Amino acid sequence: MRKLLMAFSVVALLSGCGTSVPLNDVPVTDANPKTTQGADVNGSGVNSNGVTPVDLGKGNADANGAASRTVYFDYDSYVIKPEFQSVIAAQSSVAKSQPARKVAIEGHTDETGGREYNLALGQKRADAVRNALAILGVPVSQMESVSFGKEKPAVAGTDEAAYAKNRRAEIRYQ
Numbered sequence: 001m002r003k004l005l006m007a008f009s010v011v012a013l014l015s016g017c018g019t020s021v022p023l024n025d026v027p028v029t030d031a032n033p034k035t036t037q038g039a040d041v042n043g044s045g046v047n048s049n050g051v052t053p054v055d056l057g058k059g060n061a062d063a064n065g066a067a068s069r070t071v072y073f074d075y076d077s078y079v080i081k082p083e084f085q086s087v088i089a090a091q092s093s094v095a096k097s098q099p100a101r102k103v104a105i106e107g108h109t110d111e112t113g114g115r116e117y118n119l120a121l122g123q124k125r126a127d128a129v130r131n132a133l134a135i136l137g138v139p140v141s142q143m144e145s146v147s148f149g150k151e152k153p154a155v156a157g158t159d160e161a162a163y164a165k166n167r168r169a170e171i172r173y174q
Helices: 002-017 082-097 115-135 160-166
Strands: 070-072 103-108 143-149 168-173
Touching: 070 082, 082 115, 082 168, 103 115, 115 143, 115 168
Parallel strands: 103 143
Antiparallel strands: 070 168, 103 168
């Protein structure tokens, strides 16, 4: 009787783990086709993915002409984009040349999503920048990463352009 009960339990467990969704029939599409990536397809400032790109030409230097200390991220992402590698490299040089100064990396999000989720995403963004700086030789003991989530927006507004400016990590020196 135990063997029968055990066999029934195993069958029930395995059938519960199965899926009726046909995985082989799902069409695969490129979310970022090379022909339209970043292109403004309708003149509205929104690219083909429905995201307003951050204008890297503006705001990439501070008032003194120094390199920017801000890294912008895509929606729901904490991956540092290639265009911000120069920001990371410049800030690693600054941090390494001033070892007595602490580096605070602040992660921020747009206002979409819940408070806890945005705090976690902001922390992942700050940690990603901290890890990139560490790879370039900045001592981990010199850096601290903190998340503000959606609490300190850089730009007020509820449109995609404002959201794009708020998805960021800022490097500050203390």
